[in-house]
Amino acid sequence: MKNQEQNILLILTDQQRVDTLKAYGGKVCQTPNLDQLSEDSIVFTNAYTSCPICTPARSSLQTGYYPFNVGMQSNSYGSHCLIRELPDHPDLLSRQLQKQNYSVGYTGKWHLGQGNESEETKNYRAHAEHAIQFPEYQYDIRSLPSDVGYEADDFxxxxxxxxxxxxxxxxxxENGLTFETKNTLSGNFEAHMAAEVISPIESTVEYYLTERAIHYIDRFRKRSKPFFFALNYWGPHEPYMAPTKHLDRYRDMTLEPWPNFYDDGNKKPSIHxxxxxxxxxxxxxxxxxxxxxxxxxxIDEQIGRLLCYLKEHDLYENTTIIFSADHGESLGIHGGLSDKAFFMYEETCRIPLLVKPAGVSGHREESRFVGSCDLYATILELAGAAREQAEKRDGRSFAPMLREEPLASWPDCVVTECSGLESVMYTQRMIRYETMKYVFNCGDLDELYDLSTDPYEMNNLIDHLDYADKLNFLRAKLADWMVEHKDGALKIFKRMRDIA
Incomplete structure (x- = not known):
């Protein structure tokens, strides 16, 4: 099948742990439709986010760059996000797909533009009445999906x-529905809450977004050209809204604590x-x-509904389906950590990535390291763009892996960055290589883990004499990576860790 003949569907969740899926060893959370999709897919077992925060990770998907090369290093309302509206540019994913004669569509969470009508913008203005305004406010600049070429719902x-x-x-x-909840939980996490949804499934946001995806795909399939569509669920990011029929699956379960729940924080960075x-x-x-x-x-139930639609309209076979998440979730790991950022544990940095190629069916696992930036190059190559053009970014195309074609080379490591969250600026870099993980925590204690013997990252080996050579090797390897990717934190990293 020629690249230009295939449709591409990207399904992205927000803040999803890999252990919610059986394909990654999950044993409790029930996702039968994603389980079935994994049987037709390549399961990438070492996929990592570019940054465990929403806006930065999503900027990588649209640009192919790490957040430090985009300027969106925190959520777009954070005090250290250089730009609040993703600039429209000919190299954005949407614009490049248009050049390949694709219909391009989008619905759901965007988080790469505020617009003056967003609640975050209103809240900022309310608390910054006497502050100098951002240029985006002053000149009424906005960047929403429809502003950068998508046929889209703008949120x-x-x-x-x-x-x-x-x-x-x-x-x-319009549909005579109301969204109703009961039994709200709150108080253990800052600004986090959960509730039971007692209104019909049709009243949920995940049902609504799936309806919107079907609406656009139904429009696109009648055209004489392929389509790319991105369906972005807000869940399972909090607020955790669980419909009764799904909450009942777990309500009476006795859940065992995470294997790394009881962590006293010994030899761990204070920033955690x-x-x-x-x-x-x-x-x-x-x-x-x-x-x-x-x-x-x-969410899984709605993904199943969308997959049924594709099969009913003979679209499933000639559509490459990519399922992933922007980043993971903590939910109490390591002594009661919540949310994400400030720590580089597997639960927040590792992401699910299932790819069902068009025209190919069958399950296998791929263990090479891939990251968020690689999705940009891969999607463009699948759409027919020349590989060398698609790879003029921080990421590389793993499309040859889908076809089991040889690659002359592939990076033997992957890096995740973080620059803090909310009003706290904090520089981190994490590198995975073989079974090792090293985390540079600027101004705090670094971390070193051997995942082959310590998969739950309980023992920080940063000062262990037996690992001194590996530590020096990983620090040098990270420095080399930072040179290659033009990471502006390189100079300070080398000074602080005495790297030649």
Missing amino acids: PGHGVGGYGYKQFKDYLE KAKSANSKEWDAFAPYVKHYYGFMSS
Whole structure:
């Protein structure tokens, strides 16, 4: 099948742990539709986000660059995000796909543009009445999906689950629906909450977004050219909204604590405490985990509905389906950590990545390291762009892996960056190589883990004499990577860690 003849569907969740899927060893969360998709897919077992924060990770998908090369290194309302609106540019994913004669569509979470109408913008103005305004405010600049070439639903800002947008409220009213919840949980995580959805499944945001995806794909399939469509769920990121039928799957379960739940923080960076929950007891976390699982099961049900639509309209076979997440989730790991950022544990940095190629069916695993930036180059090559053109970024195309074609070379490591969250600026770089992980924590204690003997990252080996050579090797390897990718933190990293 020629590249230009295949459709491409990208399904992206927000803040999803890999262990919610059986393909990654998950045993509790039930996702039968994604389990079935994995049987037709290549399962990438070592996929990592470019940054465990929403806006930076999503900027990598649209540009192929690490966030430090885009300027969006924190969420777009954060005080250290250099730009708040993703600039429209001929090299954006959407614009490049248009050059390949693709219809391009988008719905769901964007988080790469605020627009003056977003709640974050309004809140900023309310608290910064006497501050110098960002140029985007002054000149009414915005960057939403339709502004950069997508046929799209525009949802500015973070969205907080999508429940407050006019489009969703109009959908409910037009269909005689209301969105209702009960038994709200809150208090253990800062600004986090969970609830049971007691209104019909059709009233959920995940159902609505799937309807919108079908709407656009139904339009695209009638054209004489292929399509790319990106369906972006807000879940299972909090607020964890679990419909009754899905919450019932877990309600009476006794959940065992995470294997790394009981961590006293010995030899761990103090910055990790920035995301500590209020309670350190597992019983305080378990109800949130159940709602998280119920939310993920509800999303899985809607993914199944979309896959059924593709099969009913003879689209499944000639569509490459990519399922992934922007980053992971903590939910109490390592002594009660919540949310993400400030720590580079596997639960937040490793992401699910399933790829069902067009015209090919069959399950296998791929263990080579891949990252968020590689999705940009891969999608463009699948769409017919020349590989050398698609790879003029930080990422590389793994399309040959899908076809089991030989690659002359492939990076033997992967890096995740972080620059802090909210109003706290904090520089981190994590490198994975073979079974080792090294984390540079600027101004704090570095971390070194051997995942072959310590898969849950309990023992920081940073000062272990037996690992001194490996530590020096990984620091030098990270420095080389930073040179190659023009990472501006290189000079300070080398000074602080005495690297020649």
